Amino acid sequence: MSDWEKLLTRELQRFLPEPLTGDSRRPRYAFYHWDDMLAGEFFEDADLDRLAALAEPQSCVVAGSGTSGIGWDRWAFDLGRSIFPVDDAGKIEALAGGPAADLLAAAHPSGGRAVVSGVELARVLSRHGVAPEDLAEDGMVMPIHVRVVTDGSLLDALRAATCTMDRAGLEPADPDAEVDPQWRAALDGIADPELRSHLSALFLDAESARAYGGEYCGARWPSGSEPVRSAAARVVAGWEFGEGQAWSVVVELADDHRPPKV
Template sequence: MSDWDDLLGHAFGLLLGQPLAEFDAAGTYAVFYYDDETAGEALEDLDPGELVADIDGRSGDQGGDELYPDRWVPDLARSAFVATEVRPAALQPLLTVTTDDDRALVWGRDIGRALQAGSLSLDELTPDGYRLFPHLLLRPRTDGSLLDAMRAATWTMSAPDGLSDIGDSLVRDGYVTSEVSVVDPRWESALDQVGDDALRRHLRGLCLDAHWARMAGAYYLGPGECPSDFGPIAALPGSKVIAGWEFGEGQGAMVVMHLSEPSVGSHG
């Protein structure tokens, strides 16, 4: 491991409340992201080939220093599609889980295969205002390790490049003075132990208090906390929530999940 892998691993352990080495190494760690502005629109431009493609390897960074999903390399085959009611008959046998609130989950690869086989058409996936049709829970490419899942979840894939300082931006834009902390007090002491100043400032932007997270950065729910959007994934046999974040006023969310599935490179 590189020095930066060591530095990141230590920082992630602080946020998760225990060293990464103490987490179960079996199964796969993955990130899922939800954004209510794009989750349905993504269906309109689906390429069946992308839905069945194996996207293996460590997390990638497509550039920038914003906390945006377009920096990730998407893994659509293993992304999840969730709906409150699934109308297309071709999707019925593909459903992986149905939760108590009648949300069902279909994996991207299964949708892609149905599209390629002609048993499902893109027209049948057109979203509506009530999310009765599947909406995307985007999964970025990672190598299956907890370290790499946390890299993607914190946008530190190319650290020390690509780091941001949201707290400083709020000061420069006149929202707060430099003496005011915008970080959730629950995470201040953990963040103070992060050894690199730039990394510490970057991670602080992912642990803002509930007020400031409405307009910038993210609100860290904490270890084991799952945003409601990811309930169908959390309900999968063998799944375990590692950590969750929320963005804005409920418009977006992200979760790191331990899944009972083969590691990257060995899935079918």
């Protein structure tokens, strides 16, 4: 492990009930994210080939963009394994009729929702000649719950979720943001001032999280995360952002969760 990885292992451990060390190959972990801005913009530039592709596991540091701060523009997406709710597909003009029926036939239940993978969505769109950008017309949005490319280890999923891929990408928390009192002692224990300030933005109280960062849910599912629950054996760490505008979750993958067939 690099010095940076050793530092992260030690400091992120403060917020978890389980060790970050051990065999990184079993069990395997994943990181999912949703926000309304991504959902609103995704299909404007979507590509069927990318939607159908299964990304090879690799470090989020290698896959990421190398920018700074906390946000989805720092990650690479595994679109083939990302999750799309299709309960309301029939309301999207481009999908009404056969495409919507095929999507519902291919869907499986997840937390009370009907969902498909990116691979399955691409297959139906291709079969019916529907272009991804058609789904962005008329203000209709199909939500996307992105699977972020990581190497399968818990540490890599957590550093993607906290955007701590490297020191150069750290950004200080807003000075007006208030940390949740239950996490103040853990944050104060982080000796590295840059890392401490950066992480503070992910452990805010409910009021500050509305504008300045995230509220940590611990091992509790964030509100609205139902579509990804079928992929998981359990939740390890979750965050909620804004006023219901976004969430992130690190999960241990379910034993029977297999990559979708191409």
